[in-house]
Amino acid sequence: MKALPFLAIVVVTGLLAIVPFTLSAVMIQFGIATLLLATLAQGWNILGGFTGYASFGNSVFYGLGTYGTAVAMVQWHLPFAVGLAIGAAVAVVFAVLLGIPVLRLRGHYFAIATLAISQAMAAVISNLDIAGRNSGLILPLIRGDVMFYELALGLIVLATACVYWISRSRFGLGLIAIRENEDAAAVMGINTTWYKIVAFALAGVFSALAGGIHAYWITFIDPHSAFDLLLDVKLIIMAVFGGPGTVFGPIIGTFLLSGISEVLSSKVSGVASLFFGLVIVVAVTLMPRGLMNVIGKFRRRGWRVFSDNIRDNRV
């Protein structure tokens, strides 16, 4: 990376690390939620953006992280850090076990299989005594929004660093090769199964850590909110809006869209969801490859970039 952009990133991150000491409680909470969502979007980006496997069930990792942390803290009285580690470990094991059969599927079939697994997991959890069945678990209360904010910020920095590494490494090139043409990638000697499983597990770890932090912050979890289908779709929208397969696209997408939906729900609370739906429809129609792609082309094509996009994809 060139020196100037790198410096800019360090400065922005530094500023983000200081802001909670000056902001109102509401803004900090918005910040935590947005940072965690950005982590989820970044996790999705590893598999969906770089490898071309659009998972619609990343909430299964988020949920496992949530429950791993909560069960460790509530049932076994372990400290938070250990809980987080347990959640992440469970997610990795699950990613490997699940990845072996499911990553053989492609396209829509992979998307739906992951969606189904996440929903089935919700149903399994809501029948487990140790996880508090349908009524969920209540974690010990701790006051410290600033701490959670810094944790969430640290996590997104970690996730983004990982994605940056992927974007430049041999491993990442392998993933992109799989996205562009999996059979050709296999012929070139890439162990596609192994690459995909590692990408899946990386996505799982970050999602699970985000889930664990969220659980301790919110202090209450239940199967419905932990394995939320809406969350799956939301994080994909964030990543795709920003630019799948780019390093910063998912973060920019999350901050923009979260901001928009926050403003909408404070100004026009009754129809906020309606507007959000419209934003998705318009965004997907005008920029199917994300904001970063549009910005990149805008210099050359100006506003025509939108009509170009439509012409490329219409029938």
Add this chain to the structure above:
Amino acid sequence: MGRRRRSRSRERGPAIELLLQVLANGVLLGGLYALMALGLALVWGVLNIVNLAHGALIMLGGYFSYYLFTATGIDPFLTLPLTMAALFVIGYGLQRYLLNLIVRAPMFNTLLITFGLDVVLTYLAQLLFSADFRTINPSYAGAHFNIGSVTVPLLRLLAFALAAALTALLAIFLTRSRTGRAIRATSQNLDAARLYGVAPRSLYALTFALGAALAGAAGGLYGMVSQITPYIGAELTAKSFVIALIGGLDNPLGVLVGGLVLGLAEAVGTLYIGPTFDNVISFGMLVLVLILRPKGILGRTA
């Protein structure tokens, strides 16, 4: 639907009678499920779009039938063609002026845009129709008759019969009519179909419109046997999806089989494993089918 109680009078009865009743319930429900999935499978097979707003279209069909019934009092089975026509128009417009713009974008884009549509339709419905539960209640809503020890609710039987009839009609349309053949040709090979004079823009719109009309019919029937709220869409989309996958996208009759399989599996599973597991059953089946038989139980998928 989903969480049906065991029939009241049979708690002491022999287990075999209970099983027969449950099987009958499962079959009747399965027919309706199949009709729900038919439009989704058609659109998926031909346009390669998994329409996540399909359940929302079913929901709209339910409300359309409901308001037609409460406003005019005409039998809801008779007004079903009106509902289908309304949804046909909506579907045609959606595909012609919106979805056609992005059909060739990467796969998750079509999933996202239909999800966005689902959100829009759901909250539009909440705004227009309120979140109250609605049921279409014709005078014969409670009527039923017995075959041996098995109770058959009349409404469900009629819904089943209509669902089966529409499935058969679609199968005939796709194989016998010129338009139907054009649709199938497009699903097999768009470029080849183009060479033979098929205009994809309007044909895509027509296909989506047909799918929406079938969703409308399913919604009208669903409103008679269950309750409509603006939020039923997501679950119905998921179920339709499972069915389309089990049945394959080739053949409407496969979808009918898929619907029956899911209806039966849910009914039997609820009886023997417990009602809290019905989602595990349907999604578990989905994952198993995907892994073991990715081409559907009865043949080709897209």
